[in-house]
Amino acid sequence: MIKLKVNVPGLLRIAVLAASCVGVNTANALDISGQLTDEQGGAVSGAMVTLNGENLGASTVSVFTDSAGRYRFKDLPVSNAQGLKFKTKVIGYEQLKVSAIEQGADKSLVADLFMRRIDNVAHQVPPSAWMAHFPNERATYAVMLNCAQCHQYPHSTVKDYASKLADLSIDQREQVWRDIFRFMRVKAVGIMPEGLNIDLATVPIEVFNDDANNGFSHGDEDTMAPILAAHMKTDFSHFAAQDYDKLRAPLANIDTQIREFQLPPPAAAMFHDSNIHRDGAGRLSVWSVDWINRRMARTFPDTGQVKIFALPKDIIGAHTLVPDTKGKLWATFQVSGQIGRFDPATEKWQLWNTGNRGWTQGGAGLVHSFANTAKFNLGFDGKGRLWASLGGVNKLVALNPDTGSTETFAAPPTEGDSAFSSGLYGGVMTADGKHVWFTQLQGHLFSFNTETEQIETVISFPRGSGPRRLAIDKNDVIYMPLFGAGELYVYDTKAKKEIGRFPLPDRAAAPYAVTWDPGRNAVWFGSGNSNLIYRFDVDTKRFMEYPLPAGEGTIVRAIAIDDQTGKVYFSYAPVAELNGPNMVVEITPGEPEIIDKTASAQ
Amino acid sequence: MARFICIFSLGFCVLLSAPIFAESATEAADKGSVQIKDTSAGARLYVMHKCYECHRAQKHHIGPSWQAISQRYSKEEDKARLVARLSVKVIEGGYGNWGTLPMNSNPGVSPEDASTLVEWVLETN
Numbered sequence: 001m002i003k004l005k006v007n008v009p010g011l012l013r014i015a016v017l018a019a020s021c022v023g024v025n026t027a028n029a030l031d032i033s034g035q036l037t038d039e040q041g042g043a044v045s046g047a048m049v050t051l052n053g054e055n056l057g058a059s060t061v062s063v064f065t066d067s068a069g070r071y072r073f074k075d076l077p078v079s080n081a082q083g084l085k086f087k088t089k090v091i092g093y094e095q096l097k098v099s100a101i102e103q104g105a106d107k108s109l110v111a112d113l114f115m116r117r118i119d120n121v122a123h124q125v126p127p128s129a130w131m132a133h134f135p136n137e138r139a140t141y142a143v144m145l146n147c148a149q150c151h152q153y154p155h156s157t158v159k160d161y162a163s164k165l166a167d168l169s170i171d172q173r174e175q176v177w178r179d180i181f182r183f184m185r186v187k188a189v190g191i192m193p194e195g196l197n198i199d200l201a202t203v204p205i206e207v208f209n210d211d212a213n214n215g216f217s218h219g220d221e222d223t224m225a226p227i228l229a230a231h232m233k234t235d236f237s238h239f240a241a242q243d244y245d246k247l248r249a250p251l252a253n254i255d256t257q258i259r260e261f262q263l264p265p266p267a268a269a270m271f272h273d274s275n276i277h278r279d280g281a282g283r284l285s286v287w288s289v290d291w292i293n294r295r296m297a298r299t300f301p302d303t304g305q306v307k308i309f310a311l312p313k314d315i316i317g318a319h320t321l322v323p324d325t326k327g328k329l330w331a332t333f334q335v336s337g338q339i340g341r342f343d344p345a346t347e348k349w350q351l352w353n354t355g356n357r358g359w360t361q362g363g364a365g366l367v368h369s370f371a372n373t374a375k376f377n378l379g380f381d382g383k384g385r386l387w388a389s390l391g392g393v394n395k396l397v398a399l400n401p402d403t404g405s406t407e408t409f410a411a412p413p414t415e416g417d418s419a420f421s422s423g424l425y426g427g428v429m430t431a432d433g434k435h436v437w438f439t440q441l442q443g444h445l446f447s448f449n450t451e452t453e454q455i456e457t458v459i460s461f462p463r464g465s466g467p468r469r470l471a472i473d474k475n476d477v478i479y480m481p482l483f484g485a486g487e488l489y490v491y492d493t494k495a496k497k498e499i500g501r502f503p504l505p506d507r508a509a510a511p512y513a514v515t516w517d518p519g520r521n522a523v524w525f526g527s528g529n530s531n532l533i534y535r536f537d538v539d540t541k542r543f544m545e546y547p548l549p550a551g552e553g554t555i556v557r558a559i560a561i562d563d564q565t566g567k568v569y570f571s572y573a574p575v576a577e578l579n580g581p582n583m584v585v586e587i588t589p590g591e592p593e594i595i596d597k598t599a600s601a602q
Numbered sequence: 603m604a605r606f607i608c609i610f611s612l613g614f615c616v617l618l619s620a621p622i623f624a625e626s627a628t629e630a631a632d633k634g635s636v637q638i639k640d641t642s643a644g645a646r647l648y649v650m651h652k653c654y655e656c657h658r659a660q661k662h663h664i665g666p667s668w669q670a671i672s673q674r675y676s677k678e679e680d681k682a683r684l685v686a687r688l689s690v691k692v693i694e695g696g697y698g699n700w701g702t703l704p705m706n707s708n709p710g711v712s713p714e715d716a717s718t719l720v721e722w723v724l725e726t727n
Contacts, residue, residue, distance in 0.1 A: 157706060164697050164704035172702045179703050183664045186655040201654040205663045 028079050031108035033072035036065050036115055038093065043069030044115050046251040047090035048258075050549045051076070053083045057304040058259035059583070062549045066254035074257075081109055089547065091124045092241040093117055122239040126552075127152040128530040129244055130159070130233060131508035139227035141464030141484030142220045145441065148510040148529050149483070150188060151576030152553055159236045166234035173229035181221045182209060188216075191270075191578060193335055194294050195316035211418075219416060220464070247506040249534065249543040255590025260549055261286075261299045263571070263582040264306060269293055271582045273321040274571035275376075276560045277329060277344055284562060286584050287329055287344070288571050289318035296342075299584045301569075306584075312349050315340065320558070322370050324378045332367045332388060339367060339388060339399055354390060354397045354406055366392030366420065371427035371436040374474045376515055376560060379429030379436070381450040387436045389427055394419040396427075396438065396448060412458050414442040426469030426513065430476045430493060437478060437493065439467035445480060447493065457496065461485070469513035469558060471523055479523045479536075481511035488514070488523070488536055505543055506530050515559040519566045520589075526556020526570060533559065533570070535589070546587055548572060553580035644722020647715050651708065659726065666700050668723040675724060685724070689716035 032051075036044035049071045050062040057077045065071045078084070086098070093115040102110045131153065134140040147153040154162065161180065165173050185208040189200055211218055252258075263271055274288040286299040294311040296318070311318055317335035324330060329342045338351045354367045371387040373379045380386055385398040385407075395408045414422040423441025430437075435456070437447045445467050446458040461467060466483030473479070477499065480489040486507030490499040504511060510528030517524055517535075526533045531551035535544045548556070554572040561568055568587040574580030648654060656664035657671075666674075671688075678684045691699075693716050695707035711719070 160695075161704060161706060164695075168702055176703055179664055183656060186664075190652060190655070199649075200652075201649045205658060205661065 028077050029075040030078050030080065031072065031074050031106070032076065032081065032111055033070065033104075033108060034111040034113060036069040036071065036088070036090075036113045038115050038117050043067065044090060044093055044113075045069055047071070047088055047093065047115070048252075048547055048549065049073075049113070050087045050089065051084050052087065053078075053085055056084075057302075058586075059262040059304075060258075060260045060549050062258040062260075064252045064254060064256050070254065072254065086111070086113070087549075088113060088115070089549065090115070091121050091244055094124075117241075119241050120238050121241045121244055122237055125239050125244050126530040126532075127154055128506050128508035128510070128527070129239060129247060130154050130236065131529075132243070132247055132506065134227065134231045134508070136485075136507065137227075138462045138464050139223040140231075141462065141466065141482075143224050143228065143464075143484075144486070144508060144510055144529075145464050145466040145484035146216065146220055146224065147184075148508075149555075149575075151574075152529050152555075153508075153510075154232065155553075155576060158232075162232050163234050163236060165232075170229050173232075174225045177225040177228045177232075178221060181216065181224070185209060185216050191292070191575070193292050193317040196335060211421075217417070217421060223464075247530075249505045249545040251544065252546045253590050255588075256546065257588040257590070258546065258549060259301065259586045261301070261304055261306060261584040261586075263288065263297050263299070263584060264308060266293060268578045269573070269582050270575060270578055271297065271571050271573045271584075272319050273331075273558045274560065274569060274584055275321045275323055275329065275558065276562055276569050277323055277327070278564075279344065284564075285344075286560075286569050286571075286586075287321060287342075288584060289321050289331055290582075291317050291319060291334070292578065294318070297584070298344075301567075301584075301586045309347065312340070312351060314338075315351070319367075320369050322372055322376065322378045324380075330370065330378050330386070332369065334366055334368060334391075337367050337390075339386075341401065350401075352399055352401065352404060352406070354388070354399065354408075366390060367397065368424065369426045369438075369469060371429040371438070372471070373429055374431065374472050374476075374516055375518065375563070376471070376558075379433065381429070381433040381436075383450070385450070387427060387429065387448075387450070389424040389438055391424045392420045394422045394424050394440075396424075396436070398450070409448065409453060411438065411440065411448075412444055412446055412455055414440055414444060415463075417442050425467065428470055428472035428478065430472065431474065435493065437470070437472070439470055439480060441466050441468070441483075443467070445470070445478070445489075445491065459491070461489075468511070471514040471516040473516045473521075473538075474518065479514045479516060481514050481525050483510050483512060483528070486511070488525070500541070502536065502541065502543075504534065505545070509534070510555075512556060513558045515561060517561045517566075517568075519561070519563060524559045524561070524568060526559060526572065528555040533568075533587075546589070548583075548585065550581045550583060554583075642722060643718050644725075647719050648722070651711050651715065651719070653719065656705075657723075665703070665705060668726040672724050672726050681724075685717055685720045688720045688724075689713060692716040692719060 036047050045065050045067045047065045048062050050060050052060045055078050063071050097114050104110050270291045271288045272291040274286050276286055278284050288297045296309045298307045315333040315336050319334040320332040322330050331340045337354050341350045368389045368391040371379045385400045388397050390397050394411045398407045411424050425439045427438040435447045439445050443461045443463050447456045449456050465485040468481050468483045470480035476493045478491045486504045488502040492499055509530040511525045512528050514523050514525040521538045523536045532545045532547045553574050556572045559570040571584045573582045660667050660669050693711050695705045697704040
């Protein structure tokens with residue numbers, strides 16, 4: 001037995017272990033388990049314990065402690081603990097140390113971790129926590145919708161800025177926030193995908209400030225400035241741990257495992273959608289498209305290997321990635337306006353223009369999302385057409401890949417918006433292919449009949465609510481995230497009836513894209529603002545949360561479920577400044593005992 | 603007029619229509635944007651560090667124009683000291699000298715680059 005005393009806050013190393021002495025397990029299937037306790041000997045439940053090191057088959061592997069503070073890593077593909085590093089993450093605790101690493105009777109390793117409860121968690125909480133006290137109203141929604149889609153909010157630079165306003169009157173602060181909006185109108189343009197080259201320094205400032213040329217709205221800014229002036233803190237040095245507990249859902253459990261795979265440089269990347277594919281031999285890989293650089297990554301979760309593929313030279317801004325039922329992957333190329341089909345077997349693309357391809361011609365389709373089926377495949381209607389949203393012109397496009405023909409249909413206008421600021425967005429298709437349902441960021445969920453080619457139902461939400469990328473289940477029930485309002489909206493399209501609106505435990509979590517999980521009858525969706533993903537169990541109407549090991553500063557995109565294993569796959573990436581991690585994630589959710597440390601708080 | 607659109611999913615705005623944009627580049631200079639013919643180190647840093655997001659040549663944008671800055675400090679005699687002082691402002695940000703609007707900190711700008719930028723701005727009239 002080796003006694004080890006290390007005292008490194010937040011980071012616990014067992015790399016120093018004389019690994020030759022302990023932990024030698026046959027067949028490279030090492031188990032490590034242990035318990036987390038606090039200074040009083042109490043169990044620290046719901047803590048994420050992350051291992052990183054060489055040869056783990058992933059960049060990191062994470063598990064969670066149960067109600068007794070126990071964690072366990074099973075079958076790690078290493079023969080000993082040499083080079084492995086522990087990192088723990090649990091809001092409300094710090095000061096970790098390893099008291100002892102022992103070899104258990106079954107040759108597994110035992111590593112107990114000691115932690116200290118802290119009351120001030122200002123340096124640990126995600127940005128969403130600083131929005132929790134904002135009133136639940138449209139102005140707050142507008143802040144979330146306009147700001148958190150490009151960077152977590154309040155971003156560190158926003159906090160830096162807000163902290164300089166302490167001595168100002170509310171009226172002065174309001175003016176200063178208006179100035180920052182003008183700044184963001186310029187700033188938001190600065191991140192461009194490969195193939196788009198604009199010298200922003202030569203663009204007249206009037207161009208940025210004119211709503212006709214810009215996605216920001218002076219009307220929204222009129223509501224956002226007062227609420228920020230009144231409610232944005234100017235001191236971010238203290239946040240009470242018990243206040244954050246109120247924002248949490250019950251957590252992942254002891255059988256949950258999260259494996260992360262770092263996608264390769266260049267560092268200035270934004271892998272947007274990921275989706276899964278099984279090859280002819282049944283081997284699963286995760287494909288991810290990089291919106292910034294013309295490339296695609298293929299990650300093999302079984303080995304951790306990542307391969308990079310170049311995307312076609314004439315595409316700009318790879319955005320959405322959805323499989324069909326024939327083993328092909330379909331993508332939207334947002335800025336250049338194409339739809340593409342990729343054959344993983346031949347590694348060849350076929351491209352179709354949506355009729356709005358020419359950004360050099362002054363027209364912008366901004367092809368965005370497909371209408372997906374319940375199983376998150378690309379939907380085809382009775383005429384063999386797929387459907388996608390053209391966000392730049394507020395139109396739906398129907399493409400028949402066999403004939404190459406495209407048709408476009410107007411989406412409903414949203415009040416006070418130009419065509420593109422309506423924000424035509426995500427889509428789904430009903431099981432019979434007769435309807436597609438699409439969202440608009442500025443407040444609509446609507447259906448379009450693919451046979452009569454008419455708009456049928458239009459459901460409105462308060463401006464700023466932010467309906468985004470939605471899912472549909474096998475009974476044609478829609479699950480839709482409200483990014484600005486922080487709710488999950490559930491609607492029965494057959495009965496034409498709302499089933500419910502479910503506020504997230506953390507309303508400023510910025511839910512982005514929902515996926516239905518047929519095996520669990522649950523839906524999953526990522527957060528843009530709180531470094532986690534949520535699971536919502538349809539039968540119990542309960543939320544659960546799964547924190548991301550390295551998710552700070554990132555937005556989680558579409559989530560895919562592997563129906564063979566029930567594992568959950570997605571990627572997350574930064575947007576603003578592009579200076580966060582690009583990761584592919586595999587979650588094995590684990591089904592037994594649910595740790596409900598926050599039950600009393602709720 | 604350059605056309606401007608927003609990729610709403612990302613909140614990114616991108617300029618469309620490159621040919622139209624090219625026509626407006628000359629107008630841009632007149633309207634207070636960077637002198638595109640300036641190939642000096644200062645102009646290069648101005649673009650590289652995205653100073654244009656807040657500051658333009660002659661026109662008040664988010665922050666004061668270079669011209670306004672240059673004029674305000676034109677009577678300072680100890681130029682070296684002035685450059686040192688304003689360089690710190692570039693990096694650390696500032697507050698209160700130009701109204702109530704704070705200047706963001708720019709920790710990515712090195713002291714050398716900040717000095718070059720400040721000297722370049724002060725030379726502008």
